[in-house]
Amino acid sequence: MRRLLNTAHIYMIVGLVSGFFYRGLTKLNDFTGDTQLGLVHTHALALGMLVFLLVLVLEKQFGLTSNRLFGWFFWVYNAGLVLSLVMMTLHGTLTVLGRPSGDAIALAAGLGHVLLTVGLVLLFITLGKVAPAKARPDDAPAQALRESADPQAIG
Structure with a gap:
């Protein structure tokens, strides 16, 4: 989880610095x-910082x-985003x-966007594999009530 927070933090810094660079260079x-x-x-703030903050929340909820596949998502998505940001800055x-x-x-830049897309597909495949497999903690009392109300369970 710390890696996700650090990644979001790095993209926040990149986003802020790139804003200063844009303003300074054009002036x-x-x-x-x-x-x-x-x-x-x-792009750095939305596709970097915000996406990784959301992934951090999803990691906390679903593991x-x-x-x-999560490692593949992490590296492919980051490679695509870094490549896209560097090419946008250069251009x-x-x-x-x-x-x-x-x-x-x-x-x-096109390759960077393709890698971003592949990374997002990997994220959704990963979510599909882990989200249904883990019950939410707040569902436990409701599940216990359903089981205790089952007439076949009494016996």
């Missing part, structure tokens, strides 16, 4: 057009890390500086 270069740099901030920086970014950056 220094008197840039007023559109750039992907402005999107890095929100996601007990399934072997946005080149745009602000007035330089072309080229097809390699677009290809790498």
Whole structure:
């Protein structure tokens, strides 16, 4: 669980720093057009910090890390997000500086998004395997009442 919290914390820092970088670079270069740099901030906070905070809650509730697919989700999703954020930062920086970014950056960004998608699929497969297998603690009293009310159980 600590790894999930630390991961969310790292993405929070990346999101905040990228916002400062975007603001500073565009101000220094008197840039007023559109750039992907402005999107890095929100992508890092939403797809990084918020997703891992939600996964932390799901881990607490269902024990996601007990399934072997969770490790695959964690690394594939992080690789996709880091690759996407780096390519967005690179493309946005080149745009602000007035330089072309080229097809390699677009290809790498596309690969990052594919990895994000695969990571999300792995997360949902993991959830499907662990969520029904573990009863919620607040269901225990209701289950005990149902069993005690069963006439065949008395005997």
